[in-house]
Amino acid sequence: MIDWLLTAPVLxxxxxxxxxxxxxxxxxxxxxxxxxxxxxxxxxxxxxxxLTDRRGPLVLDVGDWPxxxxxxxxxxxxxALLLTVALAVALAVLVFAVGQGSAEGxxxxxxxxxxxxxxxxxxVSLAFLAGDLFNLFVAFELMLAASYVLINLDADENxxxxxxxxxxxxxxxxxxxxxxxxxxxxATGTVNLADLGNRVPxxxxxxxxxxxxxLLIVFGIKAAMVPLHxxxxxxxxxxxxxxxAVLAALLTKVGLYAMVRTQTLLFPRTEPWTPLLVxxxxxxxxGVLGAVAQQDLNRLxxxxxxxxxxxxxxxxxxxxxxxxxxxxxxAVHHIAVxxxxxxxxxxVVGWSGSAKLPRLAxxxxxxxxxxxxxxIAALSLSGIPPLSGFVAKLVLxxxxxxxxxxxxxxxxxxxxxxxxxxxxxxxxxxxxxxxTGSGRPPAVRPRGAGVRLMVGATVGSVLIGVLVxxxxxxxxxxxxxxxxxxxxxxxxxxxxxxxxxxxGAGAGNGTADVGTDADREEQENR
Amino acid sequence: MTTPxxxxxxxxxxxxxxxxxxxxxxxxxxxxFGFLVLGHGANLLVxxxxxxxxxxxxxxxxxxxxxxxxxxPQAMALTAIVITFGITVxxxxxxxxxxxxxxxxxxxxxxxxxxxGEETGRR
Numbered sequence: 001m002i003d004w005l006l007t008a009p010v011l012x013x014x015x016x017x018x019x020x021x022x023x024x025x026x027x028x029x030x031x032x033x034x035x036x037x038x039x040x041x042x043x044x045x046x047x048x049x050x051l052t053d054r055r056g057p058l059v060l061d062v063g064d065w066p067x068x069x070x071x072x073x074x075x076x077x078x079x080a081l082l083l084t085v086a087l088a089v090a091l092a093v094l095v096f097a098v099g100q101g102s103a104e105g106x107x108x109x110x111x112x113x114x115x116x117x118x119x120x121x122x123x124v125s126l127a128f129l130a131g132d133l134f135n136l137f138v139a140f141e142l143m144l145a146a147s148y149v150l151i152n153l154d155a156d157e158n159x160x161x162x163x164x165x166x167x168x169x170x171x172x173x174x175x176x177x178x179x180x181x182x183x184x185x186x187a188t189g190t191v192n193l194a195d196l197g198n199r200v201p202x203x204x205x206x207x208x209x210x211x212x213x214x215l216l217i218v219f220g221i222k223a224a225m226v227p228l229h230x231x232x233x234x235x236x237x238x239x240x241x242x243x244x245a246v247l248a249a250l251l252t253k254v255g256l257y258a259m260v261r262t263q264t265l266l267f268p269r270t271e272p273w274t275p276l277l278v279x280x281x282x283x284x285x286x287g288v289l290g291a292v293a294q295q296d297l298n299r300l301x302x303x304x305x306x307x308x309x310x311x312x313x314x315x316x317x318x319x320x321x322x323x324x325x326x327x328x329x330x331a332v333h334h335i336a337v338x339x340x341x342x343x344x345x346x347x348v349v350g351w352s353g354s355a356k357l358p359r360l361a362x363x364x365x366x367x368x369x370x371x372x373x374x375x376i377a378a379l380s381l382s383g384i385p386p387l388s389g390f391v392a393k394l395v396l397x398x399x400x401x402x403x404x405x406x407x408x409x410x411x412x413x414x415x416x417x418x419x420x421x422x423x424x425x426x427x428x429x430x431x432x433x434x435x436t437g438s439g440r441p442p443a444v445r446p447r448g449a450g451v452r453l454m455v456g457a458t459v460g461s462v463l464i465g466v467l468v469x470x471x472x473x474x475x476x477x478x479x480x481x482x483x484x485x486x487x488x489x490x491x492x493x494x495x496x497x498x499x500x501x502x503x504g505a506g507a508g509n510g511t512a513d514v515g516t517d518a519d520r521e522e523q524e525n526r
Numbered sequence: 527m528t529t530p531x532x533x534x535x536x537x538x539x540x541x542x543x544x545x546x547x548x549x550x551x552x553x554x555x556x557x558x559f560g561f562l563v564l565g566h567g568a569n570l571l572v573x574x575x576x577x578x579x580x581x582x583x584x585x586x587x588x589x590x591x592x593x594x595x596x597x598x599p600q601a602m603a604l605t606a607i608v609i610t611f612g613i614t615v616x617x618x619x620x621x622x623x624x625x626x627x628x629x630x631x632x633x634x635x636x637x638x639x640x641x642x643g644e645e646t647g648r649r
Contacts, residue, residue, distance in 0.1 A: 141609045148620075155627075157628055160623055160627055161624070168561075178571075181572065183571070185598070191602070
């Protein structure tokens with residue numbers, strides 16, 4: 001049973017993607033298959049979250065080959081939590097795309113859209129569940145190949161130009177990743193993450209630094225960490241709204257997850273890591289200042305996305321339980337809120353025909369209730385209490401204050417300034433899009449089933465963010481436990497490598513329980 | 527830790543240098559070749575990580591496990607080659623589409639960058 005739970009998030013979307021290709025003549029069937037598969041996988045992810053939170057990491061050796069040599073699929077609290085939120089948002093965005101006509105479909109687009117979307121979901125799931133570096137690489141490739149198709153779907157001149165930048169940057173980072181995998185295997189003789197956690201600390205100091213920086217750069221490109229972010233504001237805004245939303249919400253977070261996983265597991269530290277600390281501060285400021293300067297709604301949101309990656313790097317760079325808990329919470333909140341903002345932008349641009357803020361200021365404003373939805377998402381992003389962004393930011397600020405020292409306080413100041421500037425950027429959007437001024441035509445009154453679906457999906461995405469805030473207590477506790485697992489690596493390693501009973505498949509789970517519970521007790525005794 | 531032989535190491539280094547140089551060109555066709563060469567370099571590097579060649583590990587012909595070649599990097603390189611191959615075809619299609627739409631295969635300046643550049647020039 002556990003085996004199925006662990007493999008379903010990857011296998012089900014891949015199989016349904018194949019099925020979806022065979023029924024490409026009937027868009028209705030494709031939609032049904034896509035939404036059905038993602039719903040099933042989401043239920044599975046929720047089950048995984050409950051199981052991992054109660055029993056510790058779940059492990060499956062694919063094909064019964066034991067851990068360091070074979071392929072391992074692992075779910076712990078962090079991956080299950082991110083998987084759940086990511087799939088929930090992916091489902092909401094798919095519903096939006098269906099409402100919009102499967103990503104602005106004019107017949108030719110629909111056939112490849114649904115299979116690519118499902119493969120993207122499969123890639124994201126595999127990235128969260130992969131237990132070794134090489135499978136992480138395969139997951140990235142699966143996800144990126146699907147995203148190349150999505151971003152270049154039915155491309156006109158502008159979009160193919162932007163799509164090329166995206167594709168080539170991603171390809172370069174993939175090849176760097178493969179190089180890193182080869183070098184790390186050459187140095188240690190394993191690619192299994194848990195096994196690497198034991199072997200990397202024995203390597204010479206210089207080699208460890210090189211590997212750590214190489215992986216930071218590879219995942220930094222994916223996560224759009226400044227100065228490796230240049231491709232993102234060029235390529236995302238040109239794609240249709242649902243595609244931008246899903247790429248912005250998921251792909252950068254997968255890069256971030258890979259960064260968190262590899263840095264904490266392979267290169268354990270006890271004090272803040274200065275290069276990442278600097279990168280976090282620069283990311284925060286460059287991203288949000290870029291956002292303030294933009295005239296285009298989608299480009300503005302893309303720069304905001306870049307800036308807010310800085311918050312998650314901030315938590316990681318501190319290497320404390322509170323800091324990592326902040327990173328986890330911020331990622332959870334940001335997946336939902338950023339997707340919601342891009343979906344709202346999609347609705348607005350769809351109704352007024354332009355994404356330029358000055359032109360939007362003269363067009364008919366969107367209906368009032370959409371303004372309300374935008375307000376919740378925008379205030380949450382800026383970290384206004386009691387919304388989800390505030391909860392995550394509070395934990396991060398606590399972590400920075402706990403740490404103390406000039407570097408942490410500089411970063412704190414940068415984080416607060418970024419919050420203020422985000423609020424300013426959001427206020428600019430509000431003034432241009434939603435404010436009722438004199439001389440503006442009356443608000444649009446859109447109708448139709450498609451619009452209802454699109455609005456429902458947008459509201460759903462915002463609601464996921466609100467749920468994070470409503471359930472702040474439990475979510476924060478899960479986030480903190482996930483962060484503790486990251487610092488105390490033994491549970492993860494024991495679950496993957498630990499001694500197993502003789503009866504074969506799925507037996508790893510039994511030992512995993514003992515490992516985590518013992519660990520937690522030890523933690524509490526300290 | 528495995529120590530690679532000098533010839534292969536030099537070949538990998540050469541492939542990386544040529545590949546990166548081609549990737550920095552403005553013509554999309556050269557860019558595609560750059561990706562191909564760089565991909566070969568990376569795949570060869572993964573293979574190189576296996577260490578010295580040895581007996582076939584699966585058939586059991588060689589009796590001494592220490593003489594076996596390490597099969598894991600070979601499996602990984604094979605997977606990576608297939609991925610590189612698939613992406614190459616996709617890239618080729620994109621280059622073709624770009625050529626059809628734009629009339630040439632040059633990488634253009636970004637529109638937004640050019641707009642900002644013009645604005646600062648005017649001030």
